[in-house]
Amino acid sequence: MVDYSVKGQVALLEVNNPPVNALSTAVRTGLRDGIAKASKDPKVKAIIICGKGQTFPAGADIREFGQPPRAPWLIEVGDSIEASLKPVVAAIHGTCLGGGLEVSLFCHYRIAVKSARVGFPEVNLGLLPGAAGTQRLPRLVGLPVALDMITSGRHVTALDAKKYGILDELVAGDLINAAIKYAMSVVGKPLMERRLRYKQVPGADKAREVCEAAMAQVKRKYKGYEAPVECVRAVRASVDLPYADGIRMESELFKQLNASGQARAQQYAFFAERTVSRWSMPNGSYRTAKALPVKTTAVLGAGTMGTGIAVCLLSAGLPVILLEQNEKLLQNGLRTIKALMEGSVKLGKVPMEVAQKATTLLKPTLNYEDLKDVDLVIEAVFENLKLKREVFGKLDKICKPSALLCSNTSTLDIDLAATSRPDKVAGMHFFAPAYHMRLLENIYGTKTSFMVEEGANPYEIDQIMEDLGMPMGPFKVRDLSGIDIGWRITQEVAKSLGTTITKETKYLGGERYCGIGDDLYEKGRHGRKTGLGFYKYEKKGGKISTPDPDALDIIEAYRQRRGIVKCKISSQEVIERQMYSSINEGFKILEEGICTRPEDIDISWLYGFTFPKYLGGPMFYASRIGLQKVYERICYYHENFPLKQRDCKDLRRRGSSTSGVYTMYPALGVVINSYCDMTTDGGGWTWVFWEVAVDAATRCCWRSPPFFYGYVEVYGYVEVCRLCRGNDNLHLLLSNGESEMRFDMEDFNNNTRYLQYTTFTVGNETSRYLATLSGPSGNVGT
Numbered sequence: 005m006v007d008y009s010v011k012g013q014v015a016l017l018e019v020n021n022p023p024v025n026a027l028s029t030a031v032r033t034g035l036r037d038g039i040a041k042a043s044k045d046p047k048v049k050a051i052i053i054c055g056k057g058q059t060f061p062a063g064a065d066i067r068e069f070g071q072p073p074r075a076p077w078l079i080e081v082g083d084s085i086e087a088s089l090k091p092v093v094a095a096i097h098g099t100c101l102g103g104g105l106e107v108s109l110f111c112h113y114r115i116a117v118k119s120a121r122v123g124f125p126e127v128n129l130g131l132l133p134g135a136a137g138t139q140r141l142p143r144l145v146g147l148p149v150a151l152d153m154i155t156s157g158r159h160v161t162a163l164d165a166k167k168y169g170i171l172d173e174l175v176a177g178d179l180i181n182a183a184i185k186y187a188m189s190v191v192g193k194p195l196m197e198r199r200l201r202y203k204q205v206p207g208a209d210k211a212r213e214v215c216e217a218a219m220a221q222v223k224r225k226y227k228g229y230e231a232p233v234e235c236v237r238a239v240r241a242s243v244d245l246p247y248a249d250g251i252r253m254e255s256e257l258f259k260q261l262n263a264s265g266q267a268r269a270q271q272y273a274f275f276a277e278r279t280v281s282r283w284s285m286p287n288g289s290y291r292t293a294k295a296l297p298v299k300t301t302a303v304l305g306a307g308t309m310g311t312g313i314a315v316c317l318l319s320a321g322l323p324v325i326l327l328e329q330n331e332k333l334l335q336n337g338l339r340t341i342k343a344l345m346e347g348s349v350k351l352g353k354v355p356m357e358v359a360q361k362a363t364t365l366l367k368p369t370l371n372y373e374d375l376k377d378v379d380l381v382i383e384a385v386f387e388n389l390k391l392k393r394e395v396f397g398k399l400d401k402i403c404k405p406s407a408l409l410c411s412n413t414s415t416l417d418i419d420l421a422a423t424s425r426p427d428k429v430a431g432m433h434f435f436a437p438a439y440h441m442r443l444l445e446n447i448y449g450t451k452t453s454f455m456v457e458e459g460a461n462p463y464e465i466d467q468i469m470e471d472l473g474m475p476m477g478p479f480k481v482r483d484l485s486g487i488d489i490g491w492r493i494t495q496e497v498a499k500s501l502g503t504t505i506t507k508e509t510k511y512l513g514g515e516r517y518c519g520i521g522d523d524l525y526e527k528g529r530h531g532r533k534t535g536l537g538f539y540k541y542e543k544k545g546g547k548i549s550t551p552d553p554d555a556l557d558i559i560e561a562y563r564q565r566r567g568i569v570k571c572k573i574s575s576q577e578v579i580e581r582q583m584y585s586s587i588n589e590g591f592k593i594l595e596e597g598i599c600t601r602p603e604d605i606d607i608s609w610l611y612g613f614t615f616p617k618y619l620g621g622p623m624f625y626a627s628r629i630g631l632q633k634v635y636e637r638i639c640y641y642h643e644n645f646p647l648k649q650r651d652c653k654d655l656r657r658r659g660s661s662t663s664g665v666y667t668m669y670p671a672l673g674v675v676i677n678s679y680c681d682m683t684t685d686g687g688g689w690t691w692v693f694w695e696v697a698v699d700a701a702t703r704c705c706w707r708s709p710p711f712f713y714g715y716v717e718v719y720g721y722v723e724v725c726r727l728c729r730g731n732d733n734l735h736l737l738l739s740n741g742e743s744e745m746r747f748d749m750e751d752f753n754n755n756t757r758y759l760q761y762t763t764f765t766v767g768n769e770t771s772r773y774l775a776t777l778s779g780p781s782g783n784v785g786t
């Protein structure tokens with residue numbers, strides 16, 4: 005796993021663990037042994053560490069995180085590198101990430117080719133750099149850059165890394181030859197000053213302000229995610245604590261994060277993203293399919309979706325012909341595209357050069373003839389079957405036979421497009437905003453409005469779903485995508501069913517129909533673009549939403565017209581009805597063979613609905629709750645409400661299996677047992693322990709950090725019998741000696757599911773602590 009050779013007076017340690025040279029146990033052992041061997045060899049004057057194949061090590065081996073940890077620890081290997089009496093040079097190409105960057109920071113010198121990138125992406129896996137990265141990077145580059153890199157996980161170009169001081173030199177030509185030359189040039193120079201552990205963090209006097217600002221920023225930007233918060237804490241320790249204590253704290257926080265449900269979910273998402281790219285269909289797979297070259301494109305319709313799609317294509321550097329039916333709509337569209345491009349540049353999402361080039365790549369037209377040579381057409385006209393059929397008829401006549409004709413429809417049957425080239429016609433459903441969302445898919449939503457019809461308040465529903473981690477509640481999403489769009493879609497559905505929607509319509513196609521959206525539509529409340537929808541906005545097209553009593557009046561009038569008696573719907577029920585109906589649909593999709601793996605569905609949600617990665621996706625979420633429970637609740641809603649939940653045999657089968665544990669995610673380990681206890685120490689701290697057995701092999705245990713302050717949120721299923729038993733068995737108490745946090749538990753002895761949502765703030769500290777406790781098939785406390 006590490007090839008050892010000596011070139012002249014330089015020992016070469018080449019990590020050889022394709023595809024990304026991950027730092028597995030064997031690699032760590034190889035590095036440790038290689039350093040020892042080179043240190044003993046009198047011929048060797050300097051040592052080089054590099055990667056064979058496509059990259060320098062891109063990090064620890066993520067697959068090892070779900071297994072019992074095995075020595076040598078990366079940090080011990082790093083210590084032996086730093087202690088070497090012969091200079092050690094990291095020669096970097098490809099992606100030097102995570103543990104790879106940590107290895108290089110133990111080396112005395114770092115050189116790289118210009119195309120290399122470095123970074124600490126651990127945060128994206130629900131972790132922090134756990135092999136001294138949080139202590140060493142700040143010592144090298146100062147707090148602002150270290151905090152930015154570690155909390156964002158971004159990849160930094162070699163050029164920037166050189167500017168920050170991470171790299172000592174950029175080299176051209178053959179990396180190994182350049183590294184040998186460089187290594188020989190530093191032989192005999194003092195090594196002490198190159199050992200980062202002895203350095204002070206530059207700008208330490210500003211640590212408090214800088215770290216507090218970073219903490220406030222990560223809480224705002226990565227709301228709900230635990231890892232960025234712990235990253236800031238760990239980096240701050242590089243200033244507040246001596247090196248050895250900082251390392252201990254980093255290691256504690258790493259272990260704590262790694263045992264959390266968020267890390268499991270984010271690591272699952274990492275592999276799921278890669279799994280879904282290995283698609284397979286009856287007539288081919290990713291192995292056999294060849295991509296059709298697309299050099300020129302056209303977008304039909306310059307409304308919200310059309311302009312968004314155009315920006316997406318332009319940002320990818322593709323020429324776009326934008327077609328509209330009249331000059332006024334076309335000019336509006338061009339203005340929107342210009343504004344979106346400028347906004348993307350401001351947010352750093354699109355480089356300035358790309359935006360400048362886009363102006364030359366965009367060609368407006370009113371004439372279908374201009375589309376005759378394009379490779380790809382994406383139609384984004386109104387969701388009206390007749391109109392779309394007309395458009396496809398014209399495109400079929402004008403476009404070259406090899407051109408792909410795609411529809412951005414979210415609901416209409418693509419087979420109805422009626423062209424002479426059905427094999428070149430496809431649905432290409434972009435998610436709004438099209439230039440931002442990475443998903444191009446066709447999944448359709450939940451039956452949210454039902455709940456509002458029964459008495460729930462849309463703003464409360466949004467808040468509950470946002471607290472669960474969705475960036476936007478379902479009603480904000482409806483305002484964003486346009487209430488008129490929803491209205492048009494249901495009109496089309498009704499038409500295709502040979503019926504019409506009236507004020508009295510209660511069922512459509514055998515499913516319950518809610519007409520609240522129709523009432524809003526009739527009042528001109530079409531969502532954000534009109535400044536009014538479920539919410540009120542600061543202006544037409546505005547982004548600042550405020551609850552609107554007028555919208556609530558419309559909803560109430562609707563209920564009265566229908567004779568619906570308003571009832572109270574609990575937060576738990578809101579979550580269940582939102583999530584479980586989607587999970588049920590997910591299983592139905594698997595059963596129907598539309599998707600082949602749960603990962604396909606989860607990735608659609610992560611990219612299409614910005615579902616929080618720390619929950620993994622609805623299918624992963626279901627497996628954490630326990631399919632049996634999910635299935636029981638779906639049955640309950642099916643029996644007690646006039647909802648038409650489609651009964652899914654697959655979920656029923658899995659849900660009624662006696663084990664109660666679904667082994668859908670063996671790679672991550674399945675939690676088979678969990679145990680929770682607490683104790684109060686002499687300092688007045690209440691320590692909460694969760695002990696979790698994973699796959700009967702890994703036992704991880706973590707406790708609440710000693711600096712437990714801030715506010716606590718507990719939500720999700722709480723299987724109370726698994727909670728710590730306090731004096732009166734009725735609450736969970738957390739205390740920091742001055743204040744107490746108390747979570748009252750109801751139905752404690754009934755073993756019933758229970759949702760408790762509480763926030764608690766102590767002093768000015770705004771840190772967030774999230775605790776998710778759940779079910780007998782063992783969900784990890786986080």
Ligand SMILES: CC(C)(COP(=O)(O)OP(=O)(O)OC[C@H]1O[C@@H](n2cnc3c(N)ncnc32)[C@H](O)[C@@H]1OP(=O)(O)O)[C@@H](O)C(=O)NCCC(=O)NCCSC(=O)C[C@@H](O)CCCCCCCCCCCCC(=O)O
Pocket residue numbers: 023024026062063064065066067073077078099101102103104106125126129131132133134135137255258259275278279
């Ligand atoms: C590197 C990439 C950018 C490459 O992208 P590309 O598109 O080219 O390729 P793919 O993404 O498709 O990947 C190809 C292939 O490789 C697999 N893979 C990629 N990275 C890894 C990896 N790090 N580990 C394993 N496998 C990996 C990928 O799955 C693909 O295979 P597949 O079969 O699925 O197709 C891109 O891949 C990328 O971004 N990778 C991730 C990079 C990353 O996140 N790196 C950081 C990893 S975490 C880390 O490094 C942590 C460190 O800080 C070290 C922590 C040390 C922990 C010490 C803990 C102390 C506590 C224990 C002590 C116990 C003692 C006690 O009890 O006291």
